[in-house]
Amino acid sequence: MQATATEAFPHSGAHAAHHQEAGFLRTYVFSTDHKMIGLQYGFTALCFLLFGFFLMLMMRWQIAHPGKPVPIMGPMLASLLGNVAANGIISPDLYNSFGAMHGTIMVFLAIVPLAFAAFGNYLVPLQIGAPDMAFPRVNMASYQFYVLGGTVMFFSFFIPGGAAQAGWTSYPPLAEVVQTNGQTFWLIGMIFLISSSLLGAVNFIATVIQLRAPGMTWMRLPFFVWAQFVTAFLLLLAFPPLEAAGILQLMDKVAGTSFFLPTGLAVGGKLAHISGGGSPLLWQHLFWFLAHPEVYVLILPAMGIVAEIIANNTRKPIWGYKSLVYSVLTIGFLSFIVWAHHMYLTGMGTKIATFFQTTTMLISIPSVIILTCMFISLWGGSIRFNTPMLFVMAFLPMFGIGGLTGLPLGLSYSDIYLHDTYYVIAHFHYIVAPGTIFAIFAGIYYWFPKITGRFMNEFWGKIHFWGSLIFMNLIFQPMFAQGMAGMLRRMADGGANYSGAKTPDTVGGLSPFIMGLHTWILWAAVGLALVQIPFVINLFWSIKHGPETHSDNPWDSTTLEWQTPTPPPHGNFATAPLVYRGPYEYSVPGHERDFTPQNEPDPACEPSPA
Amino acid sequence: MDIPYTVEARPDTGLYNAKVGIWLFLASEVMLFGALFSAYILLRVGAPAGYWPEGWLNVPLGTLNTMVLITSSITTVMAWASLKMHQFGRFKLFHAITLLMALTFLSIKSYEYHDKFTHFEILLKDGRFADGHIIERAPDHIVIHGRIVNDEKALYNLHEKHIQLKEVTIQRSQIKSMERYGPWHNTYCALYFTLTGLHALHVIGGAIVIGFLWGPGSKLWETDPERFTNRVEVSGLFWHFVDLVWIFLFPVLYLL
Amino acid sequence: MEIKSPAQTGSAVAEASHEDFTEFKQHVHRYLFVFYALLFGTLATVGASYIPWGNHEINIGVALFIAVCKGSLVACYFMHLISERRLIYGILMFTAFFFLGLMFLTLSAYLNFPLDTVTPYGH
Incomplete structure (x- = not known):
């Protein structure tokens, strides 16, 4: 087959689309097409991202102005949620709910579905030259479980007592003794979400193993596919222990067992009526066995997106492709044996703490290798500074800050001081917010032309970028200072009771400057909200009115997703593409164009027959 | 363009898609039950000495149930082998036995559950413990088939030879509190019900899939026998895994 | 996981699709043997649990050892792991x-x- 870029498939998309004429429900709701499922995931997860952001804004107001009614949103909260938001004031209970649900929604309902499920679903089959995922109906079921889990989570706000209040980590005994059924909803929602992720993970791995196009050998896979592949393994093997833990905690809530409740537990000053004999530490082990790999589930797909965009916009091969691949495999492997560095303060033995410190320091090595490869890739490139590239360029230092500030938390001595302070919040938000979310934004701007055939607006894209970059740093940088000053997280009054103003005789009270940063952060968060408005408008407006691309490969890219019609038809490729070369053949000397697509025939190199 | 390797094996991996899929799924199941087993170990080694129940479950019934599952496993593999040898009738026969065995297993399991839910530990006002199944409930007294002991610890080890159960009448006025042997009773019961309950859910799920392939799903044999054989193989792999989990659950819960 | 040559893999496919009956007859005998071994193993586990080894840890070890053996039989033969890819x-x-x-x-x-x-x- 002599396929060069787009000419080989002249608008076969239109034919295939007519061939597959299906009703509205089959096309948009019960679709088994990986691209539609990817878009469904993307849209739903973006909505949850916005919702999680809204919860954060409400919390920031409460922290900066404890006990004052929320402006604008206050009356709405009061009428929707009743007593817990009486007069538009966020009560401590409601604050706890918002905190727990902000974490849960952002991690399990927004970022993972965006970075893994949405981008992965849309792009992995395209990039490996497959017609669809290996199990399309399992794929559909995965999305439906996700929606079900999201619905349960969302509606838990409106039950009597409100949503879960014990943080996204749901540590027992606290999680189990709070007087609300929100925790039960949380557990049921989590079991749906975990099942969804498991189905997705099985599908991704089987797809990458089985459906690679002829000639697409493992070392010709785009780095994005490698990242998704490792991510899928993390989900597959790390999520089941949390599912088990969720089932056990659900039994504690509904069947009266005491898996996580110790003997002699007192609630409200009275001995709890339980059989006892459980272990609160057991939950933490099982939870962090998932939740640490989960951190890599959040970041690896983002690194994949970044690698694709850097290669394309520097017009040169990514530096150290093999190092990247082996690093991402090493990260995947090590991420399973670092979990207890979240538990130095739990009374775990010191010997095992030493073991986990060692593995934690080890895992930073492949992370640094990846970041270094990305930085070196920039060297000597003729960089195109479009919106996706700007977001990616910002990702690199932001992720660097997030990663390096994590080292003191991985060592038990420094962690004992920093644990549960705002320092921790700043650290992981640097990884996830200006890290992963920036990569997601970059990905949206970058692949939007493939999905719609139109570009997003560059000017407003740049406004969105610079605004987000500045405000994100204004939000999270002060938190390092607050944390090092000793301000604890999860306090509904933002630490007012520990302020030097309130307890003037106490050594180490929080200074007015540290307390004052709350106001600063609040207004930075409001600013961040404002600069998202152009993005949302841009996203929807450009679907119909953005500048047309006039080509199926507008960024002059090498990977296979750009070598199909736009948007790709059902089945993606008219005939299976043959792959002749690696993923990043940019500016190959002697070629007339500065990019050589993976499926461009190479007389010197036959595709492997796989 | 159809999805490749749904029936035939991909040359470089030597596997068809569903087989890769089911093994990945089983890998995640290993981690699920692995977490539950590690919960079991942690809670058991942390239990105070003398308070881990011994001999609380009916060993003959458990042994029978183990054999029932093993039998279902051999019929499952034989059903698949029959299809490989193009003997559709034998496939139907073998999987009929598999389904029957699944039902037998669940029935025995329900009987055991019922036995536990009707078993009471009764704390008497004089500090002694009555323990047994209630056989008569009157307004002022109850009659249990069981015994009365002075120390709760005596209820935990039933391996003692000289335990004698008889009908004991207890005045209601003597009773301080009573509790069924449900999951809430103690850590052991909690583990027993959770582990076997989750396992039973797997049995039900597997039986539904096998039942479908045995009944309406078997039409596929006429149009695409190879694909049908693959489906039977994949569902069989799941069924063997369920059997495998029980092989570990049985000694852990019944014997040790 | 490098890609094998087509000659090597082609034969595997042919082998799978034209499985001959006599070979499967042998498989069936093996399955029956495993079945009897599993039944025996079950009885052995129960029996061993009543033997007073003097130390309960030994009972646990023996029971788990037999369980691992039985589990391996199921995995290797019923789930064909012995000859898997x-x-x-x-x-x-x-x-x-x-x-x-x-x-x-x-x-x-x-x-x-x-x-x-x-x-x-x-x-």
Whole structure:
């Protein structure tokens, strides 16, 4: 087959689309097409991202102005949620709910579905030259479980007592003794979400193993596919222990067992009526066995997106492709044996703490290798500074800050001081917010032309970028200072009771400057909200009115997703593409164009027959 | 363009898609039950000495149930082998036995559950413990088939030879509190019900899939026998895994 | 996981699709043997649990040893792991590693820490 870029498939998309004429429900709701499922995931997860952001804004107001009614949103909260938001004031209970649900929604309902499920679903089959995922109906079921889990989570706000209040980590005994059924909803929602992720993970791995196009050998896979592949393994093997833990905690809530409740537990000053004999530490082990790999589930797909965009916009091969691949495999492997560095303060033995410190320091090595490869890739490139590239360029230092500030938390001595302070919040938000979310934004701007055939607006894209970059740093940088000053997280009054103003005789009270940063952060968060408005408008407006691309490969890219019609038809490729070369053949000397697509025939190199 | 390797094996991996899929799924199941087993170990080694129940479950019934599952496993593999040898009738026969065995297993399991839910530990006002199944409930007294002991610890080890159960009448006025042997009773019961309950859910799920392939799903044999054989193989792999989990659950819960 | 040559893999496909009957007859005999071994193993587990070895840990060890043997029989023969593809072995080896990590690292949190702190107040 002599396929060069787009000419080989002249608008076969239109034919295939007519061939597959299906009703509205089959096309948009019960679709088994990986691209539609990817878009469904993307849209739903973006909505949850916005919702999680809204919860954060409400919390920031409460922290900066404890006990004052929320402006604008206050009356709405009061009428929707009743007593817990009486007069538009966020009560401590409601604050706890918002905190727990902000974490849960952002991690399990927004970022993972965006970075893994949405981008992965849309792009992995395209990039490996497959017609669809290996199990399309399992794929559909995965999305439906996700929606079900999201619905349960969302509606838990409106039950009597409100949503879960014990943080996204749901540590027992606290999680189990709070007087609300929100925790039960949380557990049921989590079991749906975990099942969804498991189905997705099985599908991704089987797809990458089985459906690679002829000639697409493992070392010709785009780095994005490698990242998704490792991510899928993390989900597959790390999520089941949390599912088990969720089932056990659900039994504690509904069947009266005491898996996580110790003997002699007192609630409200009275001995709890339980059989006892459980272990609160057991939950933490099982939870962090998932939740640490989960951190890599959040970041690896983002690194994949970044690698694709850097290669394309520097017009040169990514530096150290093999190092990247082996690093991402090493990260995947090590991420399973670092979990207890979240538990130095739990009374775990010191010997095992030493073991986990060692593995934690080890895992930073492949992370640094990846970041270094990305930085070196920039060297000597003729960089195109479009919106996706700007977001990616910002990702690199932001992720660097997030990663390096994590080292003191991985060592038990420094962690004992920093644990549960705002320092921790700043650290992981640097990884996830200006890290992963920036990569997601970059990905949206970058692949939007493939999905719609139109570009997003560059000017407003740049406004969105610079605004987000500045405000994100204004939000999270002060938190390092607050944390090092000793301000604890999860306090509904933002630490007012520990302020030097309130307890003037106490050594180490929080200074007015540290307390004052709350106001600063609040207004930075409001600013961040404002600069998202152009993005949302841009996203929807450009679907119909953005500048047309006039080509199926507008960024002059090498990977296979750009070598199909736009948007790709059902089945993606008219005939299976043959792959002749690696993923990043940019500016190959002697070629007339500065990019050589993976499926461009190479007389010197036959595709492997796989 | 159809999805490749749904029936035939991909040359470089030597596997068809569903087989890769089911093994990945089983890998995640290993981690699920692995977490539950590690919960079991942690809670058991942390239990105070003398308070881990011994001999609380009916060993003959458990042994029978183990054999029932093993039998279902051999019929499952034989059903698949029959299809490989193009003997559709034998496939139907073998999987009929598999389904029957699944039902037998669940029935025995329900009987055991019922036995536990009707078993009471009764704390008497004089500090002694009555323990047994209630056989008569009157307004002022109850009659249990069981015994009365002075120390709760005596209820935990039933391996003692000289335990004698008889009908004991207890005045209601003597009773301080009573509790069924449900999951809430103690850590052991909690583990027993959770582990076997989750396992039973797997049995039900597997039986539904096998039942479908045995009944309406078997039409596929006429149009695409190879694909049908693959489906039977994949569902069989799941069924063997369920059997495998029980092989570990049985000694852990019944014997040790 | 490099791609094999077509000659090598082509024969595997042919082998799978034209499985000959006599070979399967042998398989069936093997399955029956495994079945009897499993039944015997079950009785052996029950029997061994009543033997007073003097130390309960030995009982646990024996029972788990028999269970591992039975489990291996099921996995190797009923689930055909004995003659499975390399890819499946790879997946399962990773799973086994993380499974053991989960089991032993969780327990080793109590290495230099008294175990009765798991349930601090006794019964």
